[in-house]
Amino acid sequence: MATTAYDRDVADTGSRPEQGGRRVSSEATPPPASRKATIRTVAAAAGVSTATVSRVMSGVSTVSPALAQRVREVAEQLSYRPSEAARGLALGGLRNIGVLMPDLGNAYFHDVVKGMHRAAADTGFRLLIADHAGDPANEFATAWDLMGHVDGLALLSSRLDLPRLRDLARQTVPVVLVNRVEPGVDLPMVGVDSFTATLEICAHLAGLGHRRVVYVSGSELAWQDRERWRAVRTSGRVLGIDAARVEAEGTLETGYAAVDAALAHEPTALVCFNDLAAIGVISRLRELGLDVPGDISVTGFDDIAIGSHVSPTLTTASSPRDALGRQAWQLLQEALEKANPSETTTLLTATLITRESSGPAR
Amino acid sequence: MATTAYDRDVADTGSRPEQGGRRVSSEATPPPASRKATIRTVAAAAGVSTATVSRVMSGVSTVSPALAQRVREVAEQLSYRPSEAARGLALGGLRNIGVLMPDLGNAYFHDVVKGMHRAAADTGFRLLIADHAGDPANEFATAWDLMGHVDGLALLSSRLDLPRLRDLARQTVPVVLVNRVEPGVDLPMVGVDSFTATLEICAHLAGLGHRRVVYVSGSELAWQDRERWRAVRTSGRVLGIDAARVEAEGTLETGYAAVDAALAHEPTALVCFNDLAAIGVISRLRELGLDVPGDISVTGFDDIAIGSHVSPTLTTASSPRDALGRQAWQLLQEALEKANPSETTTLLTATLITRESSGPAR
DNA sequence: GTGAAAGCGCTAACAT
DNA sequence: ATGTTAGCGCTTTCAC
Numbered sequence: 001m002a003t004t005a006y007d008r009d010v011a012d013t014g015s016r017p018e019q020g021g022r023r024v025s026s027e028a029t030p031p032p033a034s035r036k037a038t039i040r041t042v043a044a045a046a047g048v049s050t051a052t053v054s055r056v057m058s059g060v061s062t063v064s065p066a067l068a069q070r071v072r073e074v075a076e077q078l079s080y081r082p083s084e085a086a087r088g089l090a091l092g093g094l095r096n097i098g099v100l101m102p103d104l105g106n107a108y109f110h111d112v113v114k115g116m117h118r119a120a121a122d123t124g125f126r127l128l129i130a131d132h133a134g135d136p137a138n139e140f141a142t143a144w145d146l147m148g149h150v151d152g153l154a155l156l157s158s159r160l161d162l163p164r165l166r167d168l169a170r171q172t173v174p175v176v177l178v179n180r181v182e183p184g185v186d187l188p189m190v191g192v193d194s195f196t197a198t199l200e201i202c203a204h205l206a207g208l209g210h211r212r213v214v215y216v217s218g219s220e221l222a223w224q225d226r227e228r229w230r231a232v233r234t235s236g237r238v239l240g241i242d243a244a245r246v247e248a249e250g251t252l253e254t255g256y257a258a259v260d261a262a263l264a265h266e267p268t269a270l271v272c273f274n275d276l277a278a279i280g281v282i283s284r285l286r287e288l289g290l291d292v293p294g295d296i297s298v299t300g301f302d303d304i305a306i307g308s309h310v311s312p313t314l315t316t317a318s319s320p321r322d323a324l325g326r327q328a329w330q331l332l333q334e335a336l337e338k339a340n341p342s343e344t345t346t347l348l349t350a351t352l353i354t355r356e357s358s359g360p361a362r
Numbered sequence: 363m364a365t366t367a368y369d370r371d372v373a374d375t376g377s378r379p380e381q382g383g384r385r386v387s388s389e390a391t392p393p394p395a396s397r398k399a400t401i402r403t404v405a406a407a408a409g410v411s412t413a414t415v416s417r418v419m420s421g422v423s424t425v426s427p428a429l430a431q432r433v434r435e436v437a438e439q440l441s442y443r444p445s446e447a448a449r450g451l452a453l454g455g456l457r458n459i460g461v462l463m464p465d466l467g468n469a470y471f472h473d474v475v476k477g478m479h480r481a482a483a484d485t486g487f488r489l490l491i492a493d494h495a496g497d498p499a500n501e502f503a504t505a506w507d508l509m510g511h512v513d514g515l516a517l518l519s520s521r522l523d524l525p526r527l528r529d530l531a532r533q534t535v536p537v538v539l540v541n542r543v544e545p546g547v548d549l550p551m552v553g554v555d556s557f558t559a560t561l562e563i564c565a566h567l568a569g570l571g572h573r574r575v576v577y578v579s580g581s582e583l584a585w586q587d588r589e590r591w592r593a594v595r596t597s598g599r600v601l602g603i604d605a606a607r608v609e610a611e612g613t614l615e616t617g618y619a620a621v622d623a624a625l626a627h628e629p630t631a632l633v634c635f636n637d638l639a640a641i642g643v644i645s646r647l648r649e650l651g652l653d654v655p656g657d658i659s660v661t662g663f664d665d666i667a668i669g670s671h672v673s674p675t676l677t678t679a680s681s682p683r684d685a686l687g688r689q690a691w692q693l694l695q696e697a698l699e700k701a702n703p704s705e706t707t708t709l710l711t712a713t714l715i716t717r718e719s720s721g722p723a724r
Numbered sequence: 725g726t727g728a729a730a731g732c733g734c735t736a737a738c739a740t
Numbered sequence: 741a742t743g744t745t746a747g748c749g750c751t752t753t754c755a756c
Contacts, residue, residue, distance in 0.1 A: 036534050037735055049743045054735055062741060079533055084510035085450030086733035089748045094447055094511075104491075105472045105667075113466070126507070129466075129491045145488070148446035149456075164665050171441050172398045252671050283671035303466075309645035310612050402751055411727045418753055426725060448749035451732045 010285030034190075037080035046074040057082055094125045097332060098146040101156040102219070103251070104131040106276060107304040108321065109156055112178065115212045115325020116154065123333065125151075132159075134219050134249065140164050147173050152332045154178055159221035174335030178328045180223040181345055186332040188344040190324055191223070194283060195302065197317035197350035198228045201271060203297050204315070204352060209296060209361035210269040212242045214262045216281055218250035218273030225273055228301065231270055248277050255280025259288070268296060268361040275300035275316055282312070282357065293359030303353055312356035319350045399442040408436040418445055452624055458488050459694060460508040462501060463518035464581070465613070468638060469666040470683065471518055472690035474540065477687020478516065486697065487513075493714040494521075496581050496611065502526050509535050514694045516540055521583035538696030540690045542585040543707055549691040550706040552686055553585070556663065559712035560590045563633060564597030566677070566714060571630040571723035572659060574604045576624045578643055580612035580635030587612075587635060590663065610639050617642025621650070630658060630723040637662035637669045637678055644672070644719065650724050657720030665715055674718035681712045 039057075043050045048071060055063050056071040063071075088094035097247075099121060103107040117127050125289045128150060132139040136159045143160075146153060157179040158165070168175050177189035205213060215232040218225035225360055229245060235244060237241040244265045248254035255277030262281075272278040278300030282292050292298050292312055300307060303318035327346055334344075401419075402585060405412040410433060417425050418433040425433075436442075450456035458483060465469045479489050485588060490512060492502040498521045500648050505522075508515060519541040520527070530537050531549050539551035539633055546709040577594040581589035591607060608623040610616035617639030624643075634640040640662030644654050654674055662669060665680035689708055696706075 016726085039735095040733080050734075051736085051744075052742060055732095055742090060735095062743060069741085081510055081533065083451070083733055085447050085456055086748090087510075087735080088447030089445070089451050089750085090733080090735040092748070096511075104466070104475070105469050110467045127492070130489070148443055148449075149458075149488075171443065186688075197448075236445050252667055256671065279668065279671050283673070286673055303616055306641065306668065309618065309641050311645070312649055401751095402749080412750075413727060413729095413752075414725090417726090420751085422751095424725060429725085445749055448732090449751080451734085452749080452751045454732070461756095 002213055016129070037075075037078040039080075042071065042075050042078055042080045045078060046071045058155065062313045068084060071119055093151045094126075094149060095124055096128050096150040097111065097152040097154065098128045098130065098143075098150040099154045099156065100130050100132060100143055100146065100223075102132060102134040102139075102159065104129070106250075106274075107306065108274065108276075109304045109317035111304070111321035112325045112328070116329045117238055117323040117325070119326045119329035134159055134221070134222060136160055136164070140168075143168055143175075147171060152176070152336055154328050154332060155180070157222055159219060174326055174332060176331045176335065178324060180225065181347065182218070188335060190327045190331065190346045190348065192319045192350050193227075193347045194224050194317070194322065194350060195227045195231045195234075195317075196303070197352065198231035199235060199238075199270070200352045201233060201301075201315070201317060202241060203241055203269070204241040204354065205297060205299070205358065206235070207271050208269075208297065208359060211240065211361070212265070212267045213269040213271050214244040214246055214265045214267040216248045216255055216258050216270055216272040216277055217245055218248070220247070220279070222250070228271075228273060248273065250274045250277050252283075254278050256284045259284040263288075269358070270296060270298045272298060275302045275314055278311055278314055278316070278357070279306070282310070287354050292357055295362060297358040297361070299358055301350075308355065315355045315358035316353050317350040318353050320348050376466055395663040399437075401442075401444065404433065404437050404440055404442045407440060407658055408433045409483050414455045428455045442541055455513045456485055456488075456511060458512045459514040459516065459685045460492065460505075461516045461518065462492050462494060462505055462508065462520070464494060464496040464501075464521065464584075466491070468612075468636075469668065470636065470638075470664045470681070473666070473683035474518060474687045474690070477684040478691045479687070481688045481691035496521055496583070498526070498583060502530075505530055505537075507687050509533055514538070514698055516690050516694060517542075519584055519586065519667060521581060534713060536694060538697065539688055540686060543709065544585065550697060552689045552693065552708045552710065554681045554686065554712050555589075555709045556586050556679070556681075556712060557593045557596075559714065560593030560633070560663070561597060561600075562714045563663075563677070564594060564601055564681060565605060566599040566716060567631050567633070567661070568597070569718060570631075570659065573602065573723070574627070574629045575631040575633050576606040576608055576627045576629040578610045578617055578624055578632055578634040578639055578719040579607055580610065580639070582609070584612070590633075590635060610635065611641050612636045614638050614642035614645075618646045621646035625650075631720070632658060632660045634660060634662050637664045637666045637676055640678070641668070641672055642674055644674070654719055657724060659720040659723070661720055663712075667715070670717065677717045677720035678715050679712040680715050682710050 039050045039053050039122045053071055055061055056068045079361055130142050132142050153175045155177050165185050177187050181189050181191040232243045235241045246258045246261045248258040250273045259281055278298050282298055285292055300314045300316040303316045307314035307316055401412045401415050405415045415433055417423055418430045492504055494504050515537045517539050527547050539549050541553055543551050543553040577591055594605045597603045607629045608620045610620040612635045621643055640660050644660050647654055652658055662676045662678040665678045669676035669678055
């Protein structure tokens with residue numbers, strides 16, 4: 001959701017023909033053309049200096065109420081809007097923070113972003129949201145491009161490999177990793193302990209008599225996927241579960257498509273990477289005439305809202321999305337304040353939520 | 363997803379103590395501190411002028427390959443990233459376009475945005491995405507704030523009232539209305555003809571013997587809601603359907619919550635504002651022990667992906683989301699090129715999709 | 725092919 | 741309380 005190409009064929013907002021080499025006293029320039037109001041236009045029209053206009057616009061220091069009022073009126077009248085580009089240049093920062101995620105269509109990310117947004121808004125920061133469809137090359141390009149526009153960058157569920165990650169870490173704009181914990185990288189990060197939560201899911205399943213499960217994976221580039229798959233395999237050893245893995249990408253469509261391969265293992269339960277995949281899986285199972293959980297159990301992960309509105313409702317693990325978002329902002333905030341990016345790592349806990357989609361093994 | 367507050371307490375990227383009043387020849391400033399590489403740092407380090415660095419970075423005009431290579435290396439080595447703020451200032455535009463929508467969590471919008479993105483990316487534009495939770499005040503504030511950062515603005519399913527809309531139209535940055543057609547406003551706009559599509563839904567229902575339907579609404583501030591409700595009422599006259607309306611907001615939760623009130627009208631069918639609401643509705647009906655479509659039929663609108671993965675699958679109207687997005691970009695593009703914002707209005711067609719959630723009236 | 729220098733619109737000392 | 745002015749980092753004529 002962002003691009004880097006710099007064609008130049010559009011929108012050069014009119015040519016600006018030679019407009020005098022020297023600056024002229026404010027009053028000398030009457031408000032002529034109707035082009036675009038700048039701080040100078042307003043200053044001239046209001047008969048004050050640009051400094052005063054600037055002060056009024058940012059509500060700073062003491063400007064006499066009467067004057068301020070007049071300036072405000074003129075500004076309003078001229079539809080004057082301070083250029084953020086100029087502001088950013090002068091201030092040395094746009095007060096934007098970039099948020100990059102694999103899939104804008106996944107409600108999970110949306111919830112995390114909401115958490116960040118609330119926290120960021122309180123401090124006067126804007127969020128620039130972009131997605132990269134799970135493609136690392138695209139992710140890197142987008143991150144790189146975004147860096148020019150933002151004061152900080154949050155990578156949600158990044159699919160970047162270590163060299164690329166380190167490359168970004170080396171840049172001057174602070175970066176935080178959300179939903180990924182990568183010991184080898186010098187970056188603040190927050191994640192959810194999905195290993196433990198997935199183990200709980202497996203234990204729950206084992207308790208219901210399941211001995212043969214298949215894991216319907218997420219993107220193999222996702223840290224969460226590695227953690228969850230590791231947990232499923234571990235459950236094999238610890239709980240005596242026979243575990244297989246089939247590939248998917250954590251979306252409705254890939255979940256749906258993975259079912260046939262999964263069924264080849266004759267499992268009694270399907271542990272899915274996330275809720276979206278689980279819903280896709282269930283949809284396909286229904287199509288095949290299989291009842292969930294009668295014939296086979298299915299579990300998700302994330303606890304997105306729709307999980308409790310589908311039939312059967314989803315057994316899943318609830319990630320603390322809001323907390324994740326806030327924590328992410330917290331880290332960014334710290335990185336912004338002190339140039340010293342302390343390598344902080346936080347791991348939040350997800351909790352098992354048992355609903356209808358899991359039942360006794362057949 | 364954007365804010366306007368301008369606190370000043372963070373990130374002023376270090377103070378810049380008196381650094382000489384006059385500009386000094388490039389070579390006079392050795393690459394000292396490790397602060398942040400600027401074009402001058404790079405120029406000095408590479409022993410060339412800033413003009414050359416600029417040319418190399420934007421791949422413009424002819425710079426001797428050897429020199430270009432050297433500059434690129436130095437830049438790379440210094441982790442130099444041109445500041446977009448400075449660039450934007452000099453160029454008179456950031457090549458950003460803002461996209462504002464009510465609900466980031468609705469897959470429908472996501473699909474529209476994808477369409478826009480693809481189109482915009484080809485022209486070297488970035489998309490800044492923000493949501494406003496359906497609150498007009500928030501929408502206006504966000505739009506206003508965003509205007510400083512973008513070269514164009516797309517308002518998806520805007521909830522703004524006419525005065526506010528006109529206020530935005532009066533500004534210098536081009537604005538297009540997507541998913542809303544408002545005759546009184548001088549703005550380019552694209553919408554989907556949901557009136558006709560909803561009529562088709564009603565006709566479909568009437569054909570199945572339904573005579574008593576209730577419309578589970580969207581936000582009453584949404585143009586689409588007005589159109590759909592108008593269609594439902596019209597169907598009352600034309601098709602002999604007895605129609606009532608209950609309030610919701612086009613989300614899972616509000617759909618779910620609206621069911622009890624809807625049932626008070628003893629309908630045989632529920633026509634929902636969109637798919638999300640329909641899924642919420644069905645979930646509540648199931649909870650009440652009602653079968654869909656056995657006991658009652660339910661229809662949605664939008665044809666989001668999940669609609670064909672839930673049980674029962676949703677009867678709905680398919681909006682041409684991708685086309686919407688592309689058309690939106692098209693309009694923006696035109697507005698960007700010629701200062702003359704021709705008031706263009708396009709209406710796209712939605713088509714009925716019959717699935718499991720609608721059946722014969724009981 | 726490359727450099728010098730004039731801004732882009734705004735903010736922040738530093739006067740007054 | 742208000743005006744002057746020197747930049748912020750980059751692009752872009754205009755010379756050479």
